[in-house]
Amino acid sequence: MHNVLLSIRFILNALILTALISPCTSIANDNERIVVISHQDTNFQVLTQQQVKRIFLGNNKGAASKDNLKPINLPYEHPVRILFSNKAIGLTEARIKAFWAQMKFAGKGNPPIEFDNIEAVIEKVAQSPGYIGYVPLKDVAENAQIKILYML
Structure with missing residues (x-):
């Protein structure tokens, strides 16, 4: 009987701990969401x-x-770019790099311009109509010059 009570107590503690951790995980996921902005x-x-x-x-x-939207990329292998490429484009970075190599070789286009960091993307989009970029939702402040077009 004593062992059964200990087992029940252990299970209850595990459930309570899980319930306490779950909201934190949800908040972290919201902070990791990526948005496409213009x-x-x-x-x-x-x-x-x-x-x-x-x-x-x-x-x-x-x-x-x-609207002749001009896309802006973050640097190759940037964690936000990798997530964006996988979820929004549906391709790995290696596949996208190979795609653009073929397009350039065939004279059919160039890859999007790259900006060094998230802040530079936000600044360019906010100051220049016609540009489109992607950034983490948590980095988009209430900026009157930016609107969110798509959310991952």
Whole structure:
């Protein structure tokens, strides 16, 4: 009987600990969300994942081309870029690098420009209509010059 009570106590403590940790995990995940941002004057209110993919792979024919959105990348192997590439584009960094090598060789386009850090992306997008970038949600302050077009 004593062993059964100890087992029940252990299980209850584990459940309580799990319940206490779960909200923290949820907050961490919200802080790790990535958003695609543009200048407030962009004609789009939202973008689909397919539109984001086309823009960042240089195939923004159709609706996105009206605004001539110019994508901005973070540096190769930046953790936010890796997450964005995997989730929004659906390709690894190596595959995207190979894609752009082929496109450049064929004379069909160049990869998006790269900015050194998240702050530089936010600053460029806020100051320049027509640019589009991705940054962690937690880094997007209440900036009147930026709007969120897509959230991962």
